[in-house]
Amino acid sequence: MPLLSDPLFYAAAIPAVILVGLAKGGFATGLAMLGVPLMSLVVSPIQAAGIMLPILCAMDAVAVVSYRGIFHRPSVAVLLPGAVVGIALGWATAAWVDESWVRLIVGLVTVFFVLDYWTGGAARPAKKQNASKGIFWGMVAGFTSFVSHAGGPPAQMYLLPQKFGPVLLSGTIVITFAVMNLVKLVPYFLLGQFDRANLFTSAALLPLAPLATYAGVRLVKLVSQELFYRITYVGVFLVAVKLIWDGIAGLLA
Numbered sequence: 001m002p003l004l005s006d007p008l009f010y011a012a013a014i015p016a017v018i019l020v021g022l023a024k025g026g027f028a029t030g031l032a033m034l035g036v037p038l039m040s041l042v043v044s045p046i047q048a049a050g051i052m053l054p055i056l057c058a059m060d061a062v063a064v065v066s067y068r069g070i071f072h073r074p075s076v077a078v079l080l081p082g083a084v085v086g087i088a089l090g091w092a093t094a095a096w097v098d099e100s101w102v103r104l105i106v107g108l109v110t111v112f113f114v115l116d117y118w119t120g121g122a123a124r125p126a127k128k129q130n131a132s133k134g135i136f137w138g139m140v141a142g143f144t145s146f147v148s149h150a151g152g153p154p155a156q157m158y159l160l161p162q163k164f165g166p167v168l169l170s171g172t173i174v175i176t177f178a179v180m181n182l183v184k185l186v187p188y189f190l191l192g193q194f195d196r197a198n199l200f201t202s203a204a205l206l207p208l209a210p211l212a213t214y215a216g217v218r219l220v221k222l223v224s225q226e227l228f229y230r231i232t233y234v235g236v237f238l239v240a241v242k243l244i245w246d247g248i249a250g251l252l253a
Contacts, residue, residue: 009042017055017205018212024059024177025066025216026170027223028235029152032177034242036149049149050193053181054202055209060178062213067171075159076175078134079141083151083180086142091187097147104247106144110153110240114233117160126163134158138176145180146187150243152177156236166228170220 016038023032039048090097137158145151152173159172188194220228 006042009039012038012042013051013201013205014208016052017208020052020056021059021209021212022216022219024056024063024174025213025218026063026166026174026220027216028231029156029170029173033150033152033239037242037246045149047193047198050188050195050198051201051205053184053188053193054199055205056181057178057185058206058209059213060174060181062210063174063217064178066214066217067167067174069171070167071171071175072159072162072164072168074129075134075162075172078129078131079138079155079158079176080179082135082138082140083142083145083155083176084183086139086144087146087180087183087187088142089139090143090146091191094147094191098250099147100247100250102144102147102247103150103243103250106140106150106153107240107243107245107247110157110236111244113153113157114237114240117233121161124161127161129162141176142180145177146184150239151180153236153239153243156232160229160232160236166220166223166225170217 016035019038020032020035023029036045036048036052039052043051137154140154141151144154155173155176159169164172223231
C-alpha cells in the first residue's frame with residue numbers, strides 16, 4: 001500500500017486524527033471538521049473522508065462510553081430527525097450540489113453567529129428548547145456534514161445559546177454526531193469510499209483514536225465553564241473563517 005509509506009501523508013494525518021479526537025471527546029468540538037481538510041493537503045478530499053469516517057466511528061464509541069448517558073435528551077430528540085433528513089438530501093443531491101457555495105454560506109452564517117455572541121450575546125439569558133429550530137438546524141447539520149464535512153457549526157448554532165454546562169454540551173454533541181456518523185456509513189459505502197486502501201489506512205491510524213478522544217473528555221472535565229465557552233467560540237469562529245476561505249477559493253478556481 002504506497003499511501004502508508006508516504007511520510008507527507010502521516011505528517012498531515014496524525015495531527016488531523018489527534019485534533020479530531022480531542023474534539024470528539026468534547027473539547028473545542030468545532031475544530032473536528034478541520035481533520036479532513038488537513039488530510040486533504042496530501043490526498044483528495046473524498047479519499048480523506050473515506051479514511052476518516054471509520055476512525056470517527058471508533059472515536060464516537062469511546063466518547064459515548066465516556067459520557068455514559070450524559071446528554072440533553074430533548075435537544076438530541078429534535079436534532080437527529082432533521083439530521084437524518086439532511087443526510088438523505090445530501091446523498092440525493094451530491095452530484096448537483098456545489099460544495100463551495102455550501103461552505104461559503106455556512107461560514108458566513110457562523111461568523112455572524114459568533115460575532116453576535118461576542119458583541120452582547122454572551123450576556124443574554126440561555127435560550128429555551130425550540131423544536132422547530134432544532135429540527136431545522138439538525139437538517140442543516142446533516143446536509144452540510146454529508147456534502148462538505150461542516151456539520152458542527154449548524155448544530156452548535158442551536159446548542160450553544162442554551163448555555164449548557166461543558167460536560168452536558170459535549171455529551172449532547174457526542175451523541176448527536178455519533179448517530180449521524182453511523183447513518184452516513186451507508187451512503188458513503190454506496191459511493192465507494194470504503195475501498196481496501198482506505199480501510200487499510202484507517203486501521204493504521206486507528207490506535208490514535210481512543211487516546212486522543214479520551215484526552216478530549218478529560219480536558220472538558222478539567223476546564224472551567226467560562227474558559228470552555230471561550231475556547232469553543234474561538235474554535236467555531238476559526239472553522240467559519242476556514243469555510244469562507246475554502247468556499248471563495250472553490251468558486252474562483
